Amino acid sequence: xxxxxxxxxxxxxxxxxxxxxxxxxxxxxxxxxxxxxxxxxxxxxxxxxxxxxxxxxxxxxxxxxxxxxxxxxxxxxxxxxxxxxxxxxxxxxxxxxxxxxxxxxxxxxxxxxxxxxxxxxxxxxxxxxxxxxxxxxxxxxxxxxxxxxxxxxxxxxxxxxxxxxxxxxxxxxxxxxxxxxxxxxxxxxxxxxxxxxxxxxxxxxxxxxxxxxxxxxxxxxxxxxxxxxxxxxxxxxxxxxx
Amino acid sequence: xxxxxxxxxxxxxxxxxxxxxxxxxxxxxxxxxxxxxxxxxxxxxxxxxxxxxxxxxxxxxxxxxxxxxxxxxxxxxxxxxxxxxxxxxxxxxxx
Numbered sequence: 001x002x003x004x005x006x007x008x009x010x011x012x013x014x015x016x017x018x019x020x021x022x023x024x025x026x027x028x029x030x031x032x033x034x035x036x037x038x039x040x041x042x043x044x045x046x047x048x049x050x051x052x053x054x055x056x057x058x059x060x061x062x063x064x065x066x067x068x069x070x071x072x073x074x075x076x077x078x079x080x081x082x083x084x085x086x087x088x089x090x091x092x093x094x095x096x097x098x099x100x101x102x103x104x105x106x107x108x109x110x111x112x113x114x115x116x117x118x119x120x121x122x123x124x125x126x127x128x129x130x131x132x133x134x135x136x137x138x139x140x141x142x143x144x145x146x147x148x149x150x151x152x153x154x155x156x157x158x159x160x161x162x163x164x165x166x167x168x169x170x171x172x173x174x175x176x177x178x179x180x181x182x183x184x185x186x187x188x189x190x191x192x193x194x195x196x197x198x199x200x201x202x203x204x205x206x207x208x209x210x211x212x213x214x215x216x217x218x219x220x221x222x223x224x225x226x227x228x229x230x231x232x233x234x235x236x237x238x239x240x241x242x
Numbered sequence: 243x244x245x246x247x248x249x250x251x252x253x254x255x256x257x258x259x260x261x262x263x264x265x266x267x268x269x270x271x272x273x274x275x276x277x278x279x280x281x282x283x284x285x286x287x288x289x290x291x292x293x294x295x296x297x298x299x300x301x302x303x304x305x306x307x308x309x310x311x312x313x314x315x316x317x318x319x320x321x322x323x324x325x326x327x328x329x330x331x332x333x334x335x336x337x
Contacts (some may be wrong), residue, residue, distance in 0.1 A: 036248070038269050038280040045283050137276060 009116055010061045011077070012173030015215055016117065017057030018078035021068055022223075023099060024050035025230050026086055035089055042134060043092070056120050064217070069234035074217040074226050078119040081163035083223040087156065090142055094134035094156035101188050102167045102181070104128045109176040117174070119171030136192050143196025150197065157193065158201045166213045195209070249298055251277040255285050256293040261336065262294050271296075 027047035034040030035185055058064040081099055086092045107128055110121035142153040168182040190200045234240070248270040254263035266285040271277035277296040286294065298324055317323065 036270060038271060038284065042280065045287060134279065137279065141272065141276075199313045 008173035012117075012171055013057045013060040013069070015077040015171050017054050017061060017098075018076050019082050019103075020050040020057060021054035022076070022078040022226075023082035023095075024048070024054060025226065026082065026084075026095075027092070029086055030092070039089075045121075046096070046131050046134065049124070049131065051128075053120065053124050056165070057117075059102060061115065065234065069231045071175060073227055076214070076219065076223075076227070077217065078214050079163070079166050080220050080223075081160065081166065081216040083219060084160060084163060085222045085226075085228060087159075088152055089138075090152040090156040091159065093135055093138045094153065094160050096131060097139050097157075097189060097192065098149065098160060098164050098167075100128055100131035100135050101185055103180045104132050105184050105188075106174075106176060109181070110174070113175060115175055120146055139192050139198075140196045143193065143198045153196065154198055158203065161201035161203055161205060162207055163213075165204070166215065169213075169215060171215060247301065248272050251281070251296045252299050252302060253277075253281040253285055254295040254297070255281075255291040257291055259292060263293065266290075268299060274298075 024047045027043045027050070030040060030043045032040070034043060054068070055064050058067045079099075084091070084095055098236060104166065107121040107125040110117045110123055112118075139153065142149040144150070145153075167185070168178045169179055186200065193200055207213065217235060248267055251271055251274075252268050253266045255266040256263045266281075269277065269280050270286055271280050274296060278294060281294050281296055285291065317321075
């Protein structure tokens with residue numbers, strides 16, 4: 001492997017690994033706060049699945065702890081979607097629906113290929129299918145539930161919509177058919193939203209800022225606070241172990 | 243949306259093919275589909291199961307503790323009802 005292909009593979013592993021790590025941390029924030037105990041366990045389960053994926057991916061890019069705990073905000077390559085605050089439960093579910101549908105399509109394609117991510121993708125796609133099912137079940141119940149739950153679910157799908165376009169930007173080293181993925185994603189998410197008596201939001205699917213977004217290290221306001229909380233223990237006690 | 247609004251469900255898990263479903267515990271869920279998923283997350287996350295049943299707790303009729311004596315006491319002193327006089331062939335499991 002030449003230096004440049006290995007650098008590409010490292011950058012790609014960082015992008016995918018950061019997605020999993022950051023979303024895992026966000027879901028972990030529900031611990032102790034979820035609407036019901038059963039749902040808290042479900043979200044923690046999903047968070048742990050994602051953390052396992054993050055560990056494998058970040059280890060492909062370097063030392064996992066160093067990468068997770070010692071990088072500055074601008075060095076993170078995750079999508080802005082996954083760093084969005086949990087908001088109310090509907091926001092968390094909308095974020096899950098958008099991301100897990102994308103991640104299932106991504107891993108399905110990667111698993112069929114021969115690239116460095118094929119083994120991980122083949123294993124993780126089963127986890128992600130469950131994440132998607134979980135998000136779908138809740139989207140249906142909140143969207144087609146009470147007036148209040150419908151309104152909150154609608155608000156959440158619309159608020160997060162502008163972060164969805166970034167998922168289909170090409171990432172060097174992640175060899176997938178992005179256009180095919182976008183079409184399949186729109187069909188799948190659109191179908192769930194329709195059954196939930198909602199509709200695909202109509203606004204733009206990405207921000208107007210041409211400098212790029214999460215994949216270029218540009219993050220939204222709340223990400224710094226999340227990172228500070230995630231990293232402070234390791235930074236306060238470097239090298240500490242259980 | 244509070245737990246108080248959600249009915250209670252009893253969870254039965256089959257740990258392996260060939261064994262019967264065993265009561266694993268109970269949980270709250272708004273409907274059967276989500277009860278099944280909650281059960282998966284609560285009771286099978288360490289590979290404990292290959293099949294799950296969920297049953298509304300309200301659908302279960304239980305024997306009353308007050309009737310314990312007439313129900314169970316008479317069976318206690320009839321050892322001839324127990325199949326302890328057979329030899330079990332080697333290699334038979336789960337008996």
